[in-house]
Amino acid sequence: MGQQPIRFTDGAAYERGMGAWSQLVGEVFLDWLAPQPGLRWIDVGCGNGAFTELIVQRRAPLETHGIDPSEAQIAFARTRPGARNAAFGIGDAMALPFDAGQFDVAVMALVLFFVPEPAKGVAEMTRVVAPKGMIAAYVWDVFGEGIPTSPIQAELLEFGIQPTHPPSADASRMEVLQSLWADAGLQAVETRIITVHRSFPNFDAFWHATTSIPTIGPDILAMAPPDAEKLAARLRTRLPADATGRITYSARAHAIKGRMPD
Numbered sequence: 001m002g003q004q005p006i007r008f009t010d011g012a013a014y015e016r017g018m019g020a021w022s023q024l025v026g027e028v029f030l031d032w033l034a035p036q037p038g039l040r041w042i043d044v045g046c047g048n049g050a051f052t053e054l055i056v057q058r059r060a061p062l063e064t065h066g067i068d069p070s071e072a073q074i075a076f077a078r079t080r081p082g083a084r085n086a087a088f089g090i091g092d093a094m095a096l097p098f099d100a101g102q103f104d105v106a107v108m109a110l111v112l113f114f115v116p117e118p119a120k121g122v123a124e125m126t127r128v129v130a131p132k133g134m135i136a137a138y139v140w141d142v143f144g145e146g147i148p149t150s151p152i153q154a155e156l157l158e159f160g161i162q163p164t165h166p167p168s169a170d171a172s173r174m175e176v177l178q179s180l181w182a183d184a185g186l187q188a189v190e191t192r193i194i195t196v197h198r199s200f201p202n203f204d205a206f207w208h209a210t211t212s213i214p215t216i217g218p219d220i221l222a223m224a225p226p227d228a229e230k231l232a233a234r235l236r237t238r239l240p241a242d243a244t245g246r247i248t249y250s251a252r253a254h255a256i257k258g259r260m261p262d
Contacts, residue, residue, distance in 0.1 A: 015076070017212035019050040021148045022110055024196040025253045026051045029109070029138050030058055032192060033257055038062045039104040044093050044125060045111030049077025049086070055107075057082050065098070067091035094120040101130040108137040110253075112177075113166035122184045129260050135186055136257035138194065142172040146252030148198070149216045155234045156219060159227055164215045177256045186258030194255055199248040203236060206247050 037060035043052045046066030055064050064086040068074050077088045091097050093108070093115045106125035108115075115121035125135045140147035142165055145154075153163040170176050174191055181189045200206040211217040220228065241247050 015048055015050065016209045017214075017217065018110070018148070019048055020209075021196070021198060021251055022047075022050045023054060024198060025138055025194050025251075025255075026054045026109055027058070028194045028196065029136075029253075029255055030054060032194075032255065033105075033107075033134065033136055035059055035105055035134065040102065041065070041105045041107070042067065042096070042098065042103045042125075042128060043086075044096065044106060044108045044121070045114065046073075046077060046088065046109075047111075048073045049080045049083045049088065051107070051109035052077060052086050052088075053080050053083040056085055063087070065089070065103075067093070067096065069093075094124055096124045096128050098128045100127050103129050104133045105129070106133070106135050108139075110139060112137050112180075113139050113142065113168045113171045115168055115171070118168050118171040118176075118180055119183065122180050126184050126186065126260060131260050131262050133260045134257060135181070135184070135260065136255070137177070138253045138255040139172045139177070141193070141252045141254050142166065142169045144252065146195075146254075148251040149210070149213060150251075151238055151249060152210055152216055152220075152231075152235065155231055155238060156216075158234065159223065159231065161219050164219070166215070172254060174254045174256075177254060181256055181258045184258075185261060187261055189256065189258040191254065191256045194253045195250055196253075197248055197250045199246050202245045203232075203241060203247060206239070207232065207235075 039061055041055050041061045041064045043066045046052045046068045052066040066086055066088045074088050106129045112118050211220050239247050
């Protein structure tokens with residue numbers, strides 16, 4: 001099966017499938033960045049605003065801008081009560097519509113491996129951040145089976161369905177992230193691994209969330225009903241429920257941060 005373009009066109013579906021995972025990692029990520037309040041932030045590739053909302057709620061920014069190429073995702077982001085103080089707009093990570101040095105912090109949350117040319121994305125973040133400002137990102141550990149869809153992808157292989165990786169998946173490798181930050185001239189570069197756990201009240205909730213993820217949902221929904229039933233049975237074995245029916249499993253992300261020169 002050839003890989004199809006990954007399109008994020010449904011903010012509510014993304015919230016069910018990946019938005020919750022993003023916020024779990026995002027909380028740890030923000031604590032690790034430890035930025036002071038009152039800063040000017042840009043969230044590049046903000047999607048439906050899941051991480052942008054965390055910035056507004058947890059870091060008391062002076063201003064926050066979220067940029068994403070998907071009109072549907074931006075429309076959903078604008079409905080978030082917790083992000084009402086953020087400004088959302090359509091934009092390209094490789095050509096940000098902002099002046100040089102306009103922000104104190106630029107972040108990408110689960111985005112860099114979707115940017116066609118990751119080095120250009122990092123270069124744009126450095127362009128719009130002021131001296132001494134911070135450039136940071138986190139991405140799923142795709143090749144270390146850290147992405148939330150890894151358990152499902154492993155089972156889909158049994159049906160001849162190959163994983164759909166982000167187009168710039170190599171940018172998820174820690175050594176590639178370090179090279180990108182070094183090549184951009186960033187200083188005081190640090191990395192860390194972030195592991196989070198998510199619980200679903202029952203298998204149906206897990207299944208509903210999983211089929212909402214654009215990188216995997218279309219493959220599942222296209223399966224013949226008997227195969228879909230077999231897949232569900234295999235996943236019940238791989239991800240057993242506890243005594244209350246709850247399903248819990250983990251995902252892992254690679255995070256990086258660095259500072260602009262003086």
